[in-house]
Amino acid sequence: MKKIITHKEFIKQIETALSKNKKTSINCGGNLFNEVSSKGLCTFYVRIRTSSLDTKKLLGRFPDLSLKEARDKANIELTRAKDENERQLQKSSKPTFGSYSSMWLSFFKVDPNSNDNSHKNNKRHDNLRASLKILKGLDSTPLDLINPKIVDSVLSKTDKTTGAKRIAIKALNQCLRSAVVDGIIDKNPCENMLNSQGLIAQRYRKPKLKGYAWVEAELLKDKFFSKLTNEPYIHKVFYTFVAMTSLRVGSASELRWTWIDFDNKVIHIPAEYMKMNREFDVPLSDFVASLLKRWEIQCIREENISPFVFYAKSSLQKPIRLIQVQDPVTNNTQKEVTLHGLRKTARTWMAKIGVPEMIAEYALSHEAKSSLVAVYNKYDYFKERITVMRLWNYFIYTQLPDEFKNLIDPPAQDFLNKCKSDLEDQLSKVALFKSEH
DNA sequence: CCCGGTGTAGCTGCTTTGAT
DNA sequence: ATCAAAGCAGCTACACCGGG
Numbered sequence: 001m002k003k004i005i006t007h008k009e010f011i012k013q014i015e016t017a018l019s020k021n022k023k024t025s026i027n028c029g030g031n032l033f034n035e036v037s038s039k040g041l042c043t044f045y046v047r048i049r050t051s052s053l054d055t056k057k058l059l060g061r062f063p064d065l066s067l068k069e070a071r072d073k074a075n076i077e078l079t080r081a082k083d084e085n086e087r088q089l090q091k092s093s094k095p096t097f098g099s100y101s102s103m104w105l106s107f108f109k110v111d112p113n114s115n116d117n118s119h120k121n122n123k124r125h126d127n128l129r130a131s132l133k134i135l136k137g138l139d140s141t142p143l144d145l146i147n148p149k150i151v152d153s154v155l156s157k158t159d160k161t162t163g164a165k166r167i168a169i170k171a172l173n174q175c176l177r178s179a180v181v182d183g184i185i186d187k188n189p190c191e192n193m194l195n196s197q198g199l200i201a202q203r204y205r206k207p208k209l210k211g212y213a214w215v216e217a218e219l220l221k222d223k224f225f226s227k228l229t230n231e232p233y234i235h236k237v238f239y240t241f242v243a244m245t246s247l248r249v250g251s252a253s254e255l256r257w258t259w260i261d262f263d264n265k266v267i268h269i270p271a272e273y274m275k276m277n278r279e280f281d282v283p284l285s286d287f288v289a290s291l292l293k294r295w296e297i298q299c300i301r302e303e304n305i306s307p308f309v310f311y312a313k314s315s316l317q318k319p320i321r322l323i324q325v326q327d328p329v330t331n332n333t334q335k336e337v338t339l340h341g342l343r344k345t346a347r348t349w350m351a352k353i354g355v356p357e358m359i360a361e362y363a364l365s366h367e368a369k370s371s372l373v374a375v376y377n378k379y380d381y382f383k384e385r386i387t388v389m390r391l392w393n394y395f396i397y398t399q400l401p402d403e404f405k406n407l408i409d410p411p412a413q414d415f416l417n418k419c420k421s422d423l424e425d426q427l428s429k430v431a432l433f434k435s436e437h
Numbered sequence: 438c439c440c441g442g443t444g445t446a447g448c449t450g451c452t453t454t455g456a457t
Numbered sequence: 458a459t460c461a462a463a464g465c466a467g468c469t470a471c472a473c474c475g476g477g
Contacts (some may be wrong), residue, residue, distance in 0.1 A: 250468075330470085340469085
């Protein structure tokens with residue numbers, strides 16, 4: 001290493017260099033040197049040499065900048081370069097996203113020889129693999145250099161749908177979270193990539209939905225039933241059943257013939273098939289009874305003997321897959337109605353015809369508003385619900401197109417008349433109540 | 438190559454808990 | 458006593474896959 005020269009020596013060298021009228025370099029030691037140009041400009045430079053680069057950086061000109069000042073400046077630059085280099089070295093020691101993610105992914109691969117995970121399959125693994133494929137552009141990036149901006153630029157180059165990209169970001173986050181736990185990176189900069197309000201987040205965020213879609217009861221015919229007239233028999237029975245009983249689709253899909261008591265006019269649903277593990281009795285109206293009876297006869301005629309009222313296509317021993325009945329509804333109604341939304345429809349209608357809050361809530365199998373009431377009030381309003389259900393089912397019946405009405409034995413005319421007058425009575429009571437206030 | 442079946446993620450809305 | 462946040466269970470959407 002060149003020894004550090006003194007101020008006196010430096011001045012002397014500058015003078016000789018200037019007199020030469022020729023480009024000369026004066027080495028001042030410690031990576032600092034001064035280049036004297038042919039035109040007499042004396043410029044200080046510091047040489048910065050690390051593993052990745054070898055360059056000189058301009059510090060200033062003599063005599064504006066003294067030798068001492070230049071040396072101080074040079075030292076600052078050198079230490080900064082050294083730090084930078086160390087960070088770079090550290091960075092490059094981190095594994096790349098490609099290598100880490102493939103290791104991470106292999107964890108989800110189900111080992112067929114292990115009897116521990118016999119209930120699993122490779123769906124999850126395959127889905128994650130698909131997401132990582134979308135992020136292939138990140139494979140050569142070290143883990144600690146991944147940030148939302150880079151992810152965004154990689155994603156914008158692919159032609160996948162926004163939904164697929166969003167899922168890819170979720171997968172990326174899961175992977176990076178694992179990397180944090182493994183101690184490879186300190187934090188995941190993409191953690192809030194989908195949650196924050198930034199421009200990048202907005203590009204991938206899912207538009208918020210306003211609850212489950214539903215329509216007013218009066219629109220059920222046009223917006224729901226009429227759009228499903230071409231569905232198979234079993235689906236039509238399911239839709240009518242769900243609309244009339246206002247059960248959750250999960251409970252309805254599990255319905256077994258043994259739960260239905262035609263004699264006592266009740267459907268008894270065991271606790272394990274209801275939300276919150278509460279057993280639930282549904283009053284069986286004449287409409288629903290007829291609907292189910294005719295369906296049962298049809299099943300026997302077609303020799304589809306199943307413990308389930310709504311059985312799966314794949315096996316008579318399995319309940320119907322919800323997606324089977326769900327998809328036609330979402331597709332045919334242009335997402336204006338969902339099966340769960342029918343409960344809202346029923347609840348709104350009941351409020352409109354003046355059914356007391358308590359009875360309506362029980363009809364939908366909701367817990368009483370106050371837990372104190374729930375503890376002391378064991379009465380389940382079953383008797384009252386019989387009437388409510390009869391009126392609601394009569395109303396649904398009036399909403400059914402012919403293709404659905406055919407599923408039910410034509411009720412006796414005087415029964416229909418009674419339902420009609422009962423409903424009108426109830427409506428007039430509400431009208432009176434309204435007019436007095 | 439399409440159609441229907443499948444598991445999972447994320448979301449919704451009810452229920453419970455906790456704070457005032 | 459009241460209200461809002463957190464927790465939880467169920468619902469829908471999504472992407473994939475295998476069989477026709």
